[in-house]
Amino acid sequence: MGRFRTLPQSFYRRPAELVARDLLGRYLVRDLDGSRLVLRIVETEAYLGAEDRASHAWGGRRTRRTSALFRDGGFAYVYLIYGMYHCLNAVTGDEEDGAAVLIRAGEALEGAALMKTHRSLIREPRPGDLAGGPGKLCQALAIDGGLNRTPLFEGSLRVTTGREVADSGVSIGPRVGIDYAGEAAAWPLRFCELGNREVSRPRP
DNA sequence: CGGAAGATCCACT
DNA sequence: GTGGATCTTCCGA
Numbered sequence: 001m002g003r004f005r006t007l008p009q010s011f012y013r014r015p016a017e018l019v020a021r022d023l024l025g026r027y028l029v030r031d032l033d034g035s036r037l038v039l040r041i042v043e044t045e046a047y048l049g050a051e052d053r054a055s056h057a058w059g060g061r062r063t064r065r066t067s068a069l070f071r072d073g074g075f076a077y078v079y080l081i082y083g084m085y086h087c088l089n090a091v092t093g094d095e096e097d098g099a100a101v102l103i104r105a106g107e108a109l110e111g112a113a114l115m116k117t118h119r120s121l122i123r124e125p126r127p128g129d130l131a132g133g134p135g136k137l138c139q140a141l142a143i144d145g146g147l148n149r150t151p152l153f154e155g156s157l158r159v160t161t162g163r164e165v166a167d168s169g170v171s172i173g174p175r176v177g178i179d180y181a182g183e184a185a186a187w188p189l190r191f192c193e194l195g196n197r198e199v200s201r202p203r204p
Numbered sequence: 205c206g207g208a209a210g211a212t213c214c215a216c217t
Numbered sequence: 218g219t220g221g222a223t224c225t226t227c228c229g230a
Binding site: 061063064065066079080081082083084 | 223225
Binding site: 047056102133134176 | 210212
């Protein structure tokens with residue numbers, strides 16, 4: 001893994017849709033006590049901020065939960081959903097933008113056995129079981145609210161260069177689970193690696 | 205202040 | 218395909 005370099009904060013200080021596209025194929029590295037977990041990112045979604053009805057920052061909403069969204073790019077926004085699961089975002093752009101990229105799915109490159117333990121899987125995982133969804137991905141990497149507001153360009157959770165995806169291998173479509181968002185529900189802000197078995201449902 | 209819905213997942217039918 | 222788990226936030230009374 002020595003040839004992979006941690007992406008600098010400047011990587012994130014761009015529009016969310018560019019960062020979302022550019023995160024495909026990058027490696028999400030999680031250092032725990034004595035072990036390292038690595039997921040290759042295969043699915044992301046961009047959330048644009050105040051003008052995006054699907055975003056937690058819609059209309060400039062700012063609560064205790066969403067305050068991390070309004071930092072400058074490069075930090076993690078981790079929130080609890082349905083009272084049960086966590087979702088990992090990379091904040092993008094500049095301070096006050098409220099924009100971010102949701103990391104929705106990855107394929108395990110290192111530490112799959114430990115990820116399986118974190119996921120409490122009984123059976124041998126089928127494609128998509130280990131980290132094929134935002135909640136599963138956080139469980140697999142032991143990500144919870146303790147990592148909210150932490151940097152992704154240094155520290156125990158970070159993103160590195162990886163095996164990137166050519167434009168011909170990218171599928172772009174509407175985001176998942178935001179039917180309530182009016183016109184924004186149709187915006188093409190979900191990015192997947194075409195044909196990858198770890199991409200979550202609905203598969204493009 | 206109560207109810208509902210949510211960037212989800214799992215077990216069960 | 219359906220419903221339950223369980224917490225934050227929003228909205229109407």
